[in-house]
Amino acid sequence: MKNNNYHLLYSIFEAAPVGLLMVDQKGAIVLANSNALELFQYKQDELIEQSVEILIPVGYRRDHPTLRKEFYSNLESRSMGKGRDLKAIRKDGSTFFVEIGLNPLTLDNKLMVVASIVDTTQRKEEERKLRQLNEALEKSNIELQQFAYVASHDLQTPLRGITGFAQLLEKRYKEKLGESGNLYIDQIVLSVKKMKSLINGLLAYSRVDAQSVPHESVCLQRVLDDTLNLLDMDITKRKAKINYSTLPQVLGCELQLLQLMENLLSNSIKYNQSSPPEITIACQEKNSEWVISIKDNGIGISEKHYKKIFEIFKRLHTHEQYPGTGIGLAVCRRIVNRHGGKIWVESEVNKGSVFYFTLAQQGKVE
Ligand SMILES: Nc1ncnc2c1ncn2[C@@H]1O[C@H](COP(=O)(O)OP(=O)(O)OP(=O)(O)O)[C@@H](O)[C@H]1O
Ligand SMILES: [Mg+2]
Structure with a gap:
């Protein structure tokens, strides 16, 4: 098998920036480039002629021969692992997330499948962190909105109390309070008015996000x-x-x-x-x-x-x-x-x- 075609293919495999494996119809690994060896942590002679199933986590191994047969009966390129959690297993038993592309190839009249393997563990981890961050942000935004809404809403009640008592004071003790006392009451009423418009503003501000925008x-x-x-x-x-x-x-x-x-x-x-x-x-x-x-x-x-x-x-x-x-x-x-x-x-x-x-x-x- 190790003729000119094989060597040419090997050098093409080596130039690829991803892990590449060539597997025959029986599921035996025929060719593995350095990137694939590094991904799975095997040496060349440990992997060649081994069943490709050793690279699949134990729980998924059983179904693989059937999937392989399906691929050979319907020969077309396909990718696996995009949008779902497909895993592969290293020599030491540790697993990692992968995306796999499968392509049929005929070499010396034999039908093979070339699998390109990309380790997506880091990307998945980044995606997970980003998702977590987004969820936390959304949660804190909702809490903040609710807080602003409740705070501004609840603040109105004591404010009404202050206005009411200031008015009572003015009504009942106007004479006794004298000029400066009455001035202070006016200031209280004015400050309350200002506070009220601030609260109304805050309410309006927090309501913008609480209401969904209908299209x-x-x-x-x-x-x-x-x-x-x-x-x-x-x-x-x-x-x-x-x-x-x-x-x-x-x-x-x-x-x-x-x-x-x-x-x-x-x-x-x-x-x-x-x-x-x-x-x-x-x-x-x-x-x-x-x-x-x-x-x-x-x-x-x-x-x-x-x-x-x-x-x-x-x-x-x-x-x-x-x-x-x-x-x-x-x-x-x-x-x-x-x-x-x-x-x-x-x-x-x-x-x-x-x-x-x-x-x-x-x-x-x-
Ligand atoms: N058309 C404008 N011309 C000049 N300055 C402006 C204009 N619109 C806004 N500003 C400046 O921007 C600031 C913020 O405006 P904003 O509308 O947010 O608050 P406001 O008018 O002070 O109070 P509110 O609208 O909440 O009653 C204003 O205080 C003013 O200094
Ligand atoms: Mg304004």
Whole structure:
């Protein structure tokens, strides 16, 4: 058997970056390259002419001759072990995960099978670790969400108590408390109000993830109309000018998209000292997505703050300068991310800002 064909094949086997075995119809190993010897920890003369079944863990050996016969009766290349836990056994009895490719080959008129063997133990281990990590992350995310939700929800009750008692104090002891006492009560009520809006913000933030995003068709134009109605008082008070082109149908959750639009539009009016504030809402198609932009002529944002403003509780101003809790844009980012999109800002201080976000397409702008 060790003729020229055999030697040629042997040198081809040696050049292969994986373990290769050639097995005859009876299941005897005819050829093994160095990689295969290293994988199974055998020497060449220990493996040649041995039954290939010695490389299969004991529990699976019995079925192997039948599988081998099946292969010879239906000669075609196939791979084994992908997506399942196929194992092989070394000389010392230790086992390892493998992926095996089987290819029929005729050598000197004899039908053979060439098996390519890849040790997937390390990959499997990495996959297992990654799976574990993902599971742990998912669990802690859920716990965190629940914690934020429960905490913010439960915090509202004592807060209502504080407001109630402050009001009672004011009602019953107004005269006795004097000017400074009454001032302190006003401060308590104001602080409680602030805390309440923080809690509501936190609740809104934790709810974004708690609600699953349904993939329903949403008319973004209707969302914009509703947002403008909600902000009607602010718009009228500031005499803001709102321009927009017709917005398209998108995929997502209407309620969350309303929250998104409301946050962005109220910011563009709030952080604006131009008279009149002018806001332009536009939509463009890019890389099979909608890019929605909200442009204002407001106070602008320095480039160093572009990222920071999307973090929860990050504000660039004091409450006295501009009231707010610093949650709005964090909620916006969460909503857009949950919809599979991106949100970012481009701005120039004292000139204005443009907030962009992307959404999956559903229909086109008319
Ligand atoms: N259109 C804008 N122009 C200039 N600055 C902005 C604009 N939008 C947001 N900012 C800046 O980003 C910060 C974060 O905004 P965000 O909406 O998250 O919080 P907020 O408006 O302070 O409070 P909230 O929206 O929770 O009531 C703001 O404090 C402001 O400094
Ligand atoms: Mg805001």
